[in-house]
Amino acid sequence: MFDSLSNRLSDVFDRLRRHGALSETDVATALREIRIALLEADVALPVVKDFVNAVKEKAVGQDVVRSVSPAQMVVKIVHDHLVETLGGGADAASSALNLNAVPPVVIMMIGLQGSGKTTSAAKIARHLRLRERKKVLLVSLDVQRPAAQEQLAVLAKQVEVESLPIVAGERPIAITKRALDVGRREGYDVVILDTAGRLHIDEALMSEVAAVRDVAQPTESLLVADAMTGQDAVNVAKAFNDRIGVTGIVLTRVDGDARGGAALSMRAVTQKPIKFMGVGEKIDALEPFHADRIAGRILGMGDVVSLVEKAAETVDREEAEKLALKLQKGGFDLDDLASQLKQLRKMGGMSGMMGMLPGIAKIKKQIEGANINDGMIKRQEAILSSMTKQERKNPKLLNASRRVRIASGSGTSVPEINRLLKQYQDMAHMMKKANKLGKKGLMRHGLAGLMPGGFRG
């Protein structure tokens, strides 16, 4: 749906001259595109304006490096400034949780309804227990939403920390006092208070959470906000920061396909660090904030770092080396294809990888058209495992009657098997080509050179 900023800017600059210093008109033309790109990514308007002005100052008069197009130059300036604004380069200490207080250290979670406070509270509790070896007490102050307290109690069990026993009918302030008391008496290092979701303009509920703050004296007041938030992010962040005092932000649902401009808005308005990102429904899906990754996403430049890290985490190194050796000898068979599919699925499948690849927007339509999805990968795996060992070693054996057998064995159809075999042939062919190009050639042609024809449908 979105063109990346780099694409938009190259279109603009194609119409302008190519070299020399960036003139004021060059920059002005680029600025409108930047403004639109940021707005499309849900960065709030006032923040966009400040941002664009800052970029303007930096860009005018910049020498365009010879080998770089003006578009790339501007994108680099924008990207760098974005990373800087998001808090990249800042000392790591500012994005870590501040636990420097007399225990029990109090962490208070605040935010709108449905932003992900309870889940984030449990994830942070787990993080503190495992990474910081802290004894954590989870406490729900949510007496508004039915069963919210039970929800936190269940999550506490899952992450193996204690939760404060629930007393029916008890009000938030009383719960807070009891939690602090238990925290002190039973030697907890950290007490996490999960407050009820509330609108930032709901005066009664905002005073309530302010009262909780006064009683609990939290070391950290974390604003939990959804990465999908639109223009309203500034209002929410400003109101919570002015009224309650925010010490850090937790950005949730970063595993969605939102561009995440809200991160920039909230950061700019509160001047507080984004401390964590929620990246999945699983209870361990919590990561420290990475400014450069979010910057890339906001600009539609993909998230290569995450992709590489994920690959490094999940791809079996030995297997990869074995495969590489095989490729050099030109002996890529269906067993290798099967293990590749398995690794692809381990990396979060096509959908997981698509969001992270740069420039994928261009071929996304094609891929959707070819109907490549995670379901298809599973079906292909089923086809492969319905073959005999011999067939996988030597695909030439696969005559019509064998294909019919495999189709009924895997619950697929013969055309699907034919398609898979075609894809395999294309891949084997590409591998040969890649070998001829050698390592350098591969780098130059990039991933596109390796996209097998079968993937184009």
Place this chain on the structure above:
Amino acid sequence: MSEERGGWLSRLKSGLSRSSQRLTEGISSIFTRRKLDDETLGELEELLIAADMSIGIAEEVTGKLRRTRFNQEVAPEEIRQALAEEVARLLEPVAKPLVLNPALKPHVILVVGVNGSGKTTTIAKLARQYRDAGKTVFLAAGDTFRAAAVEQLKIWGERTGSTVIARGQGADAAGLAFDAYQEAKAAGADVLLIDTAGRLQNKTDLMAELQKIVRVLKKVEAALPHTVLLVLDATTGQNAHSQAEIFRQIVGVTGIVMTKLDGTARGGVLVSLAEKYGIPIHAVGVGETAEDLRPFSADAFARSLMGLEK
């Protein structure tokens, strides 16, 4: 809480007026200063975008002004009027209340959406409204993933006097939906509301699971589910497009409910959704109580968004 009952339009407006305050301030400040030239139009366009309207729609709306009023001195009120009319025109075709079909016993409503959008709360409000209208209501606790989600729905069932069909956490949601339908049908219920676990639309496997619920229901009867409600959070920005597109594609969304319009979020994204997909918008949530879930009115929404009286 219900002393304001009756004046729902004013409630909707008071909810929306907060949203529109900044927008209208912006418009006034543009037009008391300058006449309608390129720069002004550009800023006007941005203001619409700042209400979470997408760029395409903002361009369309301002383009119309450019054709008719370019270089004229225009009063802010006039511009608001024109914008509201344009927005209402786009929304009018999709403003359709959710009407239960009394011939169906039960009318099956599947409720879907991303995490935290307000599905369960919306179900509770609908259940209350239907119960108040004297209907028999069944609720299916299809969020078998989130901790205590089943308990949450059970409490709503008790409070609204609805029958809740539930299994334990981790149970198969499609099987539960099937059972719930059988039970609701046997009991001659008027409506069955099926809750589902929140899921991000880019999670293929979770979306397939949702698709399975529809597939299983369709096997019982091809017309099921009669209504598929997508619950959208008003604070959501441009990602709402992706949500509408994918949920529509996977489970055939038949209507939208927008929640949390009582904050400062403006919900402008509805305008582009209306134009792009034409999915009916049934209701908006403008507060905590059941009466605060109100039928969607294009005119009221548009005029409130622009800060106009009634």
